[in-house]
Amino acid sequence: MSNLTHTAAAGPVFQEGDRVVCADGVARSVRGMAPLIPGEPAHVVVEGGTQWIAANCRRANPADLACARQASHSTAVRVRQTDTDDPQWRAALADLNATHEFLKVAETNGAILAGLARGEAEAARELDELERRTAPAEGPVERALREEAAAHFVVLSHDGRAHGFQPIQPRDAARPAAWTYRTGYGHGVRYGWVLAGGRLRTEHAAAVYRWQAEEDAASTVLTLAARGEGDTSVVDALAHASLDELREALESLRDRAARTRGTHPRYVLDEEVSAALEVLASCHFAEIPNGFNPNAKEGAEDHDPKVTGLVVEPDSSGRVTAYWVEHGRCVTPNGAPFTAQLRDIRRKFQDAGWETVPGTRRVVTAYRPAV
Structure with a gap:
């Protein structure tokens, strides 16, 4: 070529x-x-x-690997020789980690890969010891943030479709004991729960209504309390995060949990949208927040550049419209529609027996034929 x-x-x-x-x-x-x-x-x-x-x-050609190995060696020397109280120490450590992440993927020499693994294990032990020595005492606000961040993380790492988290806070309790969440579309909507700290969660969201998940979670909390096991664990990765880092992580997790895949949160119960998403399941679904506007101009208040992928919405006539979004907009930077993606969406509808009708150049309009 x-x-x-x-x-x-x-x-x-x-x-x-x-x-x-x-x-x-x-x-x-x-x-x-x-x-x-x-x-x-x-x-x-x-x-x-x-x-x-x-x-x-x-x-990642041989010459590039040689440069990365040299950078790894020189950065490791800086990490070993710099005082850990020096702000540059953590910067050097970040550089070293980035270089190692590249080498773990690109390196072809088995001996070097084994050395990287040994070095990372030793560095992790040293960093953990340093964090334990310098970590401040944990207060109730920080504990609550850790528990919520861990709970969201545990659920989303197992089911990226989970959304609509709601706290369950017993009367007179200082912080929530659990959260319920929703997953699925249309008749497939189910509710699950996760305990604060992510210690326990429903293996599969099974409740048809949120109140069922709330009762199940509450009874689990009461059972653990009766056994003297009321305390909850915290995800190890969050154990040494600062208060600012926790707030930032939790804001990101809350934002992710509030989004729904492939359609707006207000349309997750729509049966036509649910059927269309099944037809288009092989596409990359966009993660949609409340109030998303695909026509917003870049930099506008309602523009969300994190949204990329397929979006389906119901039409007032019982049809659905499907379109493609990149970086929060349904058109390219020069205002053209995403022709290739729309062509693929139309073909998937037609292959599944749906009828497609003329629409604008930016969307595909389709409906299920009457049986």
Whole structure:
């Protein structure tokens, strides 16, 4: 595959045979650069024919690995020799961790990989000991933040569709003892619960109504209290986070838990939307917050650049509209619709026996034929 027509592309230009680490953290061999599309970033074609944004890939040829090894050695020396109270110590540690993450994926020498594993284990032990020596005493506010962050994290790490978290706080209690959450669409909506700190959760959300999940969680809390096991655990990864870090992490988790996949939160019970999402299940669903506006201009108050993927909404006539969003907008930076994605959405509807009707260039309108 020739690369002669791609020399003017912005960002890195990879050659056939290059080895790169893609945005998903996997090292692959390059077949060449994809043809440039106006208004879109340059893409690189890797083994298997898949494409990745070139700017998000990192070259991992032998010379690049040699540079990374040298950087790892020199940064490790800085980490060992710098006083841990010096702000530059943590900066050096962050650099070292980033280099090691690259090498763990790109490195081909088994002996070096084994050395990295040993070094990381030793560094983790030393860092843990340092954090234990310097960690301040935990107060009730910090404890409550840890418990909520851990509970959200445990649920979302097992089921990314979970949303609609609501606290369960016993009378006279200082903080919630558990949270209920919702998952699924339409008739498939179910409710589950997780204890504060993430100690226990429903293995599968089974309750049809939220009150059932609340009663189940409350009885579990009472049972543990009767056994003298009322305290809850906290996810180890959060044990040494500062108060500011906890607040930031919890804000992010709350934002994630408030979003629904593939449709607006207010449409999760709509049966036509639920059926359409099943038809389009192989697509990448966008994570949609309340009040999302795909037509918002970049930088506007209602613009959410974190939203990327497929969105389905109900139509007043009993149909559904499906469209593609990237970085919070349903059009490209130059105002053009995402033609390729819309074509794929239309084909999936038609293959499933749905009728598609003419609509705007930015959406696909479809409905299930009457049986």
